[in-house]
Amino acid sequence: MTITQHLQELYGLPTFAFPDEEEKEALPEPGSVAWSLGVDAYGEGGKWVDLFARFLDTVDTTRVRALVVGAWEESYDTDSSHIVTALLDARERLPELRALFLGDLVMEEAEISWICQSDVTGLLTGFPALEEFGVRGGQGLLLSPVRHERLRALTVETGGLALQVVQAIGTSELPALEHLDLWLGTTEYGAGAGPADLEPYLTCAGMPKLRHLALRNSEIQDAVAAAMATAPVVARLEVLDLSMGTLGDEGAQALLAGQSLTHLTALDLHHHYIGEELQQRLREALEPAGVRLDLDSGDAEPDEDDEDGTSYRYVEISE
Incomplete structure (x- = not known):
């Protein structure tokens, strides 16, 4: 896409x-x-x-x-x-x-990955x-940690988000922030954050009013889901968005085994690679509680290598 x-x-x-x-x-x-x-x-x-x-x-x-x-x-x-x-x-x-x-x-x-930012x-x-x-575009994008008293919504759309920017946002002080949307992307287009680098987002300590957290469009979406499954920040969220990435059965199982998500208004997992059985388990666990669950797989179809049958997953937006 x-x-x-x-x-x-x-x-x-x-x-x-x-x-x-x-x-x-x-x-x-x-x-x-x-x-x-x-x-x-x-x-x-x-x-x-x-x-x-x-x-x-x-x-x-x-x-x-x-x-x-x-x-x-x-x-x-x-x-x-x-x-x-x-x-x-x-x-x-x-x-x-x-x-x-x-x-x-x-x-x-x-x-998106051709846009030259600064x-x-x-x-x-x-x-x-x-x-x-x-801001859209990750090539050359830089950001230092900041304190901003009035910012309520921050969106960074990339096909690959540099580690420095992930760290800067995670350590910024944004006391009014309610909505955070980060497209992490793939290493092929500059993504630098691994699971350990997402630790600040487990608490979002500098964002006490955060209610909508999106960590999406990631090639490590299973690891992101596993981190969020036990992250303290989730208890105060209304919306958790792990969509647009390579989320599969591993991440889905982590979400089901982790803390309760029934307090959420919405859980967005669209563009995923989750099997039918686990999709049904997610529906049974969340929809009776009124959680809006987006499990639209869209065009998320794994490609298989002709020689060895290896399955490849893709984020929704990269190049």
Whole structure:
């Protein structure tokens, strides 16, 4: 599976693509939409920073609440550092900004693991009023541990998440965070975290309000499930998401043998490799308690090597 559709909303607001200079489209009220700014990904149009400058001069940005950064020129070869700089330089002109997503690119613009990111720490420290922050693409992505008082939702979508970023998020102090969504990915595309590196996520000590935890799209999904089966943090969660990865019978058995999950509102395991018997056991254990259980296997079909019959599993989104 690949990402084929741009974000439709952010911060509960519908996205609106800021138009090209030639277009004479009427603009919405500044605070009524999530403004999406993107240029031609192959460098055939203008530069993103020029589009952003025109946005600042055209829209009353003191009322803008949500901003989506779409494609920038040659994002598969040029990192996002100039965008981070431009946003930080304009922070005084964005006093009401509460949500920011960096890298809303679809497959035709750049595969997720081709998107060249950069150090995004400054976007969190530079916008202390942010409540939602998301980033897509793991190549070159850097983040230092931070303390952010108001962030409620953090999303990092990658085909391979570097160990340094996993460690930084796990040791950050995010007292208001309620929703954490990490796509761990595969080593082929830069994933660096092993089971032992997920220890901070067993308690999420720096995230006391966390209610939705997603550790997904991982080639070590069985190990992630085994860790979550006894993790203290699960007792205070409403949603546990272990989807999009290579979860199989081993991980399912660990979840069934571990702590009770009947307090959850939802357990998302979609795109999995769990056998029918264990799927049924999961249903019998959770659905009578009202847990919304997603066991849609989607296109998760193991491939077998022609020579030795070895079975290979794949995460949902990698390249």
